[in-house]
């Protein structure tokens with residue numbers, strides 16, 4: 669599509685809600701008529717499992733294979749070979765051997781652009797391409813940052829770390845200077861909130877203190893709910909599992925917020941601003 673946006677969901681901390689956000693915002697955007705491609709760029713394959721692939725060993729082709737073909741200079745098979753079609757959205761699945769790709773990317777000249785080379789031609793088919801990333805600031809995540817237009821950073825109020833976020837912003841800044849000048853930080857999505865707790869308020873105060881004037885903090889928060897785990901267990905999005913649930917409604921509202929404001933970075937260079945004062 670003409671205005672296709674490639675969004676990376678990143679935070680090198682595990683368990684902040686990256687995969688849950690990639691999947692549920694993808695479903696929510698699809699439900700308002702957007703064409704969505706999800707990319708599982710994590711060897712842990714959680715997004716692929718959420719999509720309904722129980723055993724990733726059964727996949728005949730995955731992200732590892734197509735990235736390897738690109739590194740080897742081979743021609744890619746037809747898109748239909750490596751893009752799985754779901755009811756509402758599509759997925760390029762991951763497999764455990766994506767961790768081998770990460771090692772091979774190191775020896776590859778220009779290796780940090782491999783994922784970008786895969787995704788650029790796919791822009792014509794989608795409104796949003798959403799990349800889920802692994803909890804590690806290695807070459808797979810660098811590839812996601814090199815390939816994207818913007819980054820959404822899910823931050824759990826239960827796992828808040830200013831140092832971790834500053835490290836991520838520094839990497840984004842480096843990627844912006846060296847590989848991908850168009851990258852923007854769309855914003856921080858606060859996840860797993862329980863507004864009744866003192867912890868929630870303390871974490872929110874700290875997040876505000878460090879980042880409020882530098883990075884958009886999305887208005888929508890994603891509340892903590894057991895329904896996310898239950899939906900996951902059944903390989904469904906929480907929107908499909910229980911559309912009335914508070915997290916389902918929050919992801920639907922978040923999708924609208926992304927459409928309305930997500931592309932606006934709040935300045936010419938949020939990564940720069942954030943880094944300067946972090």
Ligand SMILES: Nc1ncnc2c1ncn2[C@@H]1O[C@H](COP(=O)(O)OP(=O)(O)O)[C@@H](O)[C@H]1O
Pocket residue numbers: 681682683684685686687688689714803859860861890891892893894896897900915
């Ligand atoms: N809003 C939420 N409420 C309750 N549990 C959640 C919520 N969001 C995510 N989880 C659970 O927390 C765990 C980590 O979430 P996940 O999206 O996999 O994080 P990441 O991809 O950043 O590691 C998963 O077990 C997931 O089901």
Ligand SMILES: [Mg+2]
Pocket residue numbers: 686687688710714800801
């Ligand atoms: Mg994950």
